Amino acid sequence: MEQQSAVSIDVITLRYGADDPTVGVGIAPRKWAPFENALALPGVLLRRGERLAEAARRAVHTKLGVPEHAITAVGQIATFDEPNRDPRGPTLSIAMWAVVTDHGADTAEWIPFDEMPPLAFDHSEILTATRDRLAELLWKDLTFTRALTGNQFTATRAVALTTALTGVKPDPGNLNRTLAALPGLERTGERVRVKATGRPAAMWAFTA
Structure with missing residues (x-):
């Protein structure tokens, strides 16, 4: 058999x-x-x-x-x-x-x-x-994406997350456009300092 x-x-x-x-x-x-x-x-x-x-x-x-x-x-x-x-x-x-x-x-x-x-x-x-x-x-499947990012995340973490999965650091402008087009995700206007030097990072949040 x-x-x-x-x-x-x-x-x-x-x-x-x-x-x-x-x-x-x-x-x-x-x-x-x-x-x-x-x-x-x-x-x-x-x-x-x-x-x-x-x-x-x-x-x-x-x-x-x-x-x-x-x-x-x-x-x-x-x-x-x-x-x-x-x-x-x-x-x-x-x-x-x-x-x-x-x-x-x-x-x-x-x-x-x-x-x-x-x-x-x-x-x-x-x-x-x-x-x-x-x-x-990533940035297409909302269940997968939100599980990794949480409801709020900085642009710095978005870059690190994209780099980790793709193996290549993304272009910041292209990534910002991708984030802006994601349903229910908005840039809050808040900035958070994640490094001792440099400009504070923009904050993104899911609103729905």
């Missing part, structure tokens, strides 16, 4: 807290074989009758130690179907994204995209492929 593929939910978990200089991606050592002790994205096998978002939240909570209340939003990105990606047998991977807010201690390592070490399974390839897709969601 032909072996059926299992379905794995692998989650790119993003944290961009108030004190984080850039976006961190959550990874943690695996507790069991295969790849025992190797760093990996949080992942779980999909249970019978379980929704994808439920499985993604379960993975982030159980594998990274993030409190359930701190997982603010999740979504689906892509599917990876390379038949030999898991040495235990054929496993289909559905890659999900999750955003977490500031919270207490967890068991994760929060690593920027550009500093990520090699990961177990094909997780390095998943991360590389999905980074571009996450960058496409």
